[in-house]
Amino acid sequence: AQSVTQPDIHITVSEGASLELRCNYSYGATPYLFWYVQSPGQGLQLLLKYFSGDTLVQGIKGFEAEFKRSQSSFNLRKPSVHWSDAAEYFCAVVGGSNYKLTFGKGTLLTVNP
Amino acid sequence: ETGVTQTPRHLVMGMTNKKSLKCEQHLGHNAMYWYKQSAKKPLELMFVYNFKEQTENNSVPSRFSPECPNSSHLFLHLHTLQPEDSALYLCASSQVGIRTDNYGYTFGSGTRLTVV
Numbered sequence: 001a002q003s004v005t006q007p008d009i010h011i012t013v014s015e016g017a018s019l020e021l022r023c024n025y026s027y028g029a030t031p032y033l034f035w036y037v038q039s040p041g042q043g044l045q046l047l048l049k050y051f052s053g054d055t056l057v058q059g060i061k062g063f064e065a066e067f068k069r070s071q072s073s074f075n076l077r078k079p080s081v082h083w084s085d086a087a088e089y090f091c092a093v094v095g096g097s098n099y100k101l102t103f104g105k106g107t108l109l110t111v112n113p
Numbered sequence: 114e115t116g117v118t119q120t121p122r123h124l125v126m127g128m129t130n131k132k133s134l135k136c137e138q139h140l141g142h143n144a145m146y147w148y149k150q151s152a153k154k155p156l157e158l159m160f161v162y163n164f165k166e167q168t169e170n171n172s173v174p175s176r177f178s179p180e181c182p183n184s185s186h187l188f189l190h191l192h193t194l195q196p197e198d199s200a201l202y203l204c205a206s207s208q209v210g211i212r213t214d215n216y217g218y219t220f221g222s223g224t225r226l227t228v229v
Contacts, residue, residue, distance in 0.1 A: 034217060043119075043203055043220040051216070090156070094216070099144070099209040100169075101218050105155040 002027040002095035006104035013081050014112045021076040021107050023091030032094040033074040034101070035065055039087045047089075050074060061085070086111040116140040119204050119221035126194065127229055134189040134224045136204030143210065145187040146218070147179060148203040156203075162187060163209060194228045201225050 003026045013019055025031055032051050036044040048059025055067040065076045074091060091104040117138045126132050138145065147159040161169035162181040176198075178190040187204055205218040 032216060036220075041201070041223070041225060043117075043222040044205075044218075045220070046217055049217055092218075099207065099216070100158075100161070101205075101207075103156045 002031060002093045002102050004091050004093050004102055004104035006089075006091055006107050008107045009105070010108045010110070012110040012112060015083050016080050019076075019078045019081045019085070019109070021089050021091075021109070023074045023076065023104060024072050025074060025091075025093045026072065027093060027095040029095065030069075033065075033067060034092040034094075035059065035063070035074075035076050036090045036092060036103075037061075037087045038090065038106075044090065047076070081109075081111055083111045083113065085109060117204060117206055117219050117221035119202075119224050121224060122222065123225045123227075125227045125229060126191065128194060128196070130194075131190070131192040133191065134202055134204075134226075136187040136189075136221055138185055138187075138204075138206040138219070140206060140208075140219060142206035142208045142219070143184050144207045145181060145184070146205040146207075147187065147189055148205065149200050150203060150223070151200040160189075191226075194226075196228050199226055199228045 005024045007022050034049045035047040038044045047063050048057050050057050050067045058064050063078050088106045088108045090106045092101050120135045145162045149157045159173045160179045165181050176193050180188040201223045203223045204221045207218045
């Protein structure tokens with residue numbers, strides 16, 4: 001069965017600084033990988049996804065993520081963080097024939113002015 | 114508008130009440146899901162419906178009763194809940210069966226449930 005690990009529970013960055021959120025997955029074949037963002041009290045919004053092809057994927061709100069098969073990673077990046085990016089970020093993977101989405105435990109991002 | 118609509122957005126209920134959460138998707142998807150999100154805990158998948166049939170129940174207590182009358186609607190019927198059931202309940206939908214670049218879950222905004 002697939003699994004996702006987000007090693008950082010909470011990250012704090014200053015506004016304008018760069019950001020990288022880590023995600024490692026476990027799955028034998030090529031997975032479908034996703035990053036979602038959740039603002040307080042809201043549902044989850046899809047930021048970006050990787051299925052195949054170019055390993056660097058662009059998403060909404062200026063985010064990008066890079067799939068590295070050798071490291072089983074799919075880290076999320078943003079060159080300059082805005083205060084409105086403060087939220088919780090979830091990495092997720094779909095693997096196998098059941099199409100079920102498995103989430104990591106999330107990383108809470110705090111942005112200091 | 115995300116394509117998945119959940120009502121109500123907020124619900125306060127007593128432990129002896131009966132209430133229902135509603136989810137509707139306008140995306141033509143064939144699978145729907147209920148998730149529970151409690152403070153300080155990871156997302157918990159509760160139920161999965163594929164083509165209106167329940168395919169997964171992750172050991173959810175019987176005081177939660179799902180209903181999927183068609184591929185577009187999903188309900189979660191609640192009765193005799195406990196305070197620890199207070200949480201954000203999220204509904205999602207997806208299209209299963211064919212792997213395409215469009216695959217993914219679309220989530221509703223959730224229902225914030227408080228049991229008093």
